[in-house]
Amino acid sequence: MTTAIQIEQLNLFYNQFQALKNISLEIPQKAITAFIGPSGCGKSTLLRTLNRMNDMIPGTRVEGAVRIGGQDIYGEAVEVETLRKRVGMVFQQPNPFPKSIYDNVAYGPRLHGITSKAQLDEIVEQSLRQSVLWEEVKDFLKKSALSLSGGQQQRLCIARAIAVHPDILLMDEATAALDPISTLKIEELVQKLKDKYTIVMVTHNMHQAARVSDKTVFFLNGEIIEADETSKLFSTPQDSRTEDYISGRFG
Numbered sequence: 001m002t003t004a005i006q007i008e009q010l011n012l013f014y015n016q017f018q019a020l021k022n023i024s025l026e027i028p029q030k031a032i033t034a035f036i037g038p039s040g041c042g043k044s045t046l047l048r049t050l051n052r053m054n055d056m057i058p059g060t061r062v063e064g065a066v067r068i069g070g071q072d073i074y075g076e077a078v079e080v081e082t083l084r085k086r087v088g089m090v091f092q093q094p095n096p097f098p099k100s101i102y103d104n105v106a107y108g109p110r111l112h113g114i115t116s117k118a119q120l121d122e123i124v125e126q127s128l129r130q131s132v133l134w135e136e137v138k139d140f141l142k143k144s145a146l147s148l149s150g151g152q153q154q155r156l157c158i159a160r161a162i163a164v165h166p167d168i169l170l171m172d173e174a175t176a177a178l179d180p181i182s183t184l185k186i187e188e189l190v191q192k193l194k195d196k197y198t199i200v201m202v203t204h205n206m207h208q209a210a211r212v213s214d215k216t217v218f219f220l221n222g223e224i225i226e227a228d229e230t231s232k233l234f235s236t237p238q239d240s241r242t243e244d245y246i247s248g249r250f251g
């Protein structure tokens with residue numbers, strides 16, 4: 001498998017507190033990688049380092065490298081705007097803008113200079129089709145995004161993220177606020193999206209990681225304890241701490 005993201009000896013500090021310790025990891029291209037581990041182990045922090053969302057948190061310091069397409073995203077030449085176009089993100093709480101469904105999806109493309117209505121129409125339709133929302137919303141694209149259900153709003157946020165054609169999609173507990181049926185829909189959608197995108201997801205739910213992902217990374221106290229193909233990690237964990245966690249003994 002080709003590597004999409006190469007993380008090398010990454011340390012991350014929030015002021016004096018070290019939240020990530022010597023993280024080295026390869027994230028495969030066009031596959032789903034899940035980060036699991038108990039609360040506070042650093043999953044979301046690592047996810048945020050992949051598109052430099054941590055830059056927005058004062059007092060954060062990063063050492064080491066995160067290479068995407070061979071380039072260290074913490075290098076001086078990197079423009080964070082361009083990076084975030086390549087590495088999109090979906091959050092735990094669906095967060096559509098208080099705008100129409102259409103304008104939510106067209107937002108990113110417009111920001112990047114696309115003004116042609118025909119082109120925007122095409123992008124909006126394609127993005128909504130890919131996020132399996134088109135059939136539900138095609139007749140009222142001008143309606144407020146806030147009128148959609150939570151699960152629909154989350155699929156809209158996925159459409160908004162993919163409308164700028166990213167290579168990588170980060171999902172931080174993207175189903176944690178949803179009911180079981182909406183969760184299942186998002187899980188099916190994510191499985192489809194991996195044909196086109198590299199997906200990295202943080203999940204509290206290890207059953208979800210086992211169901212959906214190709215590679216699983218288990219964290220504890222800011223360290224990677226084990227990273228392997230999902231089927232291997234869940235069937236024959238190499239570390240007793242992984243075994244304890246996946247068998248529900250803690251976390």
Ligand SMILES: Nc1ncnc2c1ncn2[C@@H]1O[C@H](COP(=O)(O)OP(=O)(O)OP(=O)(O)O)[C@@H](O)[C@H]1O
Binds near residue numbers: 040044
């Ligand atoms: N902005 C911040 N400032 C200071 N410490 C932080 C900040 N964000 C996270 N931390 C700390 O860093 C550690 C890792 O947090 P992080 O949110 O990455 O863990 P997590 O595994 O994603 O947890 P959860 O599953 O509860 O979301 C925790 O000890 C947390 O308290």
